[in-house]
Amino acid sequence: RVVGRLIIHLICFLFISSFSQKYPPVKFLSEKDRKRILITGGAGFVGSHLTDKLMMDGHEVTVVDNFFTGRKRNVEHWIGHENFELINHDVVEPLYIEVDQIYHLASPASPPNYMYNPIKTLKTNTIGTLNMLGLAKRVGARLLLASTSEVYGDPEVHPQNEEYWGHVNPIGPRACYDEGKRVAETMCYAYMKQEGVEVRVARIFNTFGSRMHMNDGRVVSNFILQALQGEPLTVYGSGSQTRAFQYVSDLVNGLVSLMNSNISSPVNLGNPEEHTILQFAELIRSLVGNRSHIQFLPEAQDDPQRRRPDIRKAKMMLGWEPVVPLEEGLNKTIQYFSRELEHQANNQYIPKPKTARQKKGRPRQHN
Numbered sequence: 001r002v003v004g005r006l007i008i009h010l011i012c013f014l015f016i017s018s019f020s021q022k023y024p025p026v027k028f029l030s031e032k033d034r035k036r037i038l039i040t041g042g043a044g045f046v047g048s049h050l051t052d053k054l055m056m057d058g059h060e061v062t063v064v065d066n067f068f069t070g071r072k073r074n075v076e077h078w079i080g081h082e083n084f085e086l087i088n089h090d091v092v093e094p095l096y097i098e099v100d101q102i103y104h105l106a107s108p109a110s111p112p113n114y115m116y117n118p119i120k121t122l123k124t125n126t127i128g129t130l131n132m133l134g135l136a137k138r139v140g141a142r143l144l145l146a147s148t149s150e151v152y153g154d155p156e157v158h159p160q161n162e163e164y165w166g167h168v169n170p171i172g173p174r175a176c177y178d179e180g181k182r183v184a185e186t187m188c189y190a191y192m193k194q195e196g197v198e199v200r201v202a203r204i205f206n207t208f209g210s211r212m213h214m215n216d217g218r219v220v221s222n223f224i225l226q227a228l229q230g231e232p233l234t235v236y237g238s239g240s241q242t243r244a245f246q247y248v249s250d251l252v253n254g255l256v257s258l259m260n261s262n263i264s265s266p267v268n269l270g271n272p273e274e275h276t277i278l279q280f281a282e283l284i285r286s287l288v289g290n291r292s293h294i295q296f297l298p299e300a301q302d303d304p305q306r307r308r309p310d311i312r313k314a315k316m317m318l319g320w321e322p323v324v325p326l327e328e329g330l331n332k333t334i335q336y337f338s339r340e341l342e343h344q345a346n347n348q349y350i351p352k353p354k355t356a357r358q359k360k361g362r363p364r365q366h367n
């Protein structure tokens with residue numbers, strides 16, 4: 001009987017502890033310190049890492065996403081938590097909720113995704129941003145816009161600092177995103193000056209890490225997937241164009257400290273360590289440890305030749321700078337992609353393409 005009771009106690013203990021361990025550990029914050037935070041695009045790559053940080057810091061987080069490029073799986077570990085809410089909503093439509101802070105990230109971010117439906121990209125960045133600024137004004141919330149280094153276009157100034165106005169082709173294939181973000185910044189400052197809305201603008205440079213999309217066409221995910229699958233690594237142009245990549249946890253720390261600072265002018269967040277695309281290809285190939293060869297393809301239109309952030313402002317005013325070494329970040333990302341490939345191989349259900357109306361790639365979003 002004693003043994004029987006012990007077994008029952010053990011089962012109860014395991015049952016209760018499995019419930020209490022269901023979620024990642026969350027700090028307790030008093031009512032005064034706990035904020036109600038909205039993250040638009042929170043089921044995407046950056047947004048889901050930001051959700052993790054703010055949840056673990058003890059805040060109440062509402063994620064709003066239309067799942068165009070985001071997915072529930074990125075935030076499913078919070079579903080059911082009392083501090084978390086997930087709303088399937090398109091920011092092009094108005095939203096009425098009560099919040100203290102808004103991280104406005106909703107927008108397709110990689111070239112194939114934002115070029116897929118340029119009108120929708122423009123609507124998301126213009127009407128979507130107006131809607132979020134309107135919400136910020138109504139409820140007195142502070143809004144942080146996830147802007148981009150693409151506002152500098154193909155820069156003539158190097159490295160790019162926040163004073164540089166940019167060199168963007170307004171009618172090129174990338175314009176729906178670049179100009180969309182530029183006007184989103186303009187809207188933020190119009191709301192700040194005219195309506196007194198508190199705004200923060202982060203100009204984000206290339207970022208990588210787990211939960212990036214498998215086929216988003218960005219250079220890091222392309223190279224890692226190609227190397228893991230033993231395919232040639234495709235380099236567009238000569239490979240001498242440069243990029244600088246930051247690991248996602250560095251970006252998330254930068255976003256949170258910018259939001260909680262008193263800096264309302266734009267701030268660059270990126271890693272200033274610059275490499276040529278060819279160097280990246282070689283580094284990734286050696287970290288994955290295979291012998292894929294490098295294949296050169298014609299240069300993409302309006303592809304910036306050099307990109308490197310000047311982060312002196314973030315360093316001086318936020319005390320922020322990237323701390324994750326490139327190789328460490330790449331190794332974590334390689335592990336993530338190889339798990340994803342395994343997951344795909346084990347759960348492979350490939351639906352047949354339906355109608356001829358659909359373009360190749362992601363299903364068309366409604367305008």
Ligand SMILES: NC(=O)c1ccc[n+]([C@@H]2O[C@H](COP(=O)([O-])OP(=O)(O)OC[C@H]3O[C@@H](n4cnc5c(N)ncnc54)[C@H](O)[C@@H]3O)[C@@H](O)[C@H]2O)c1
Nearest residue numbers: 041044045046066067068069070090091106107109204207
């Ligand atoms: N990742 C980078 O390297 C990078 C660089 C510069 C700027 N940014 C900016 O950071 C933000 C997040 O980028 P990411 O890399 O996480 O991209 P992502 O595509 O993974 O995330 C964007 C999210 O926004 C959602 N979304 C898109 N349109 C929406 C709409 N109309 N309504 C509601 N949700 C919508 C998507 O479903 C997705 O979950 C974007 O605004 C992007 O422009 C990212």
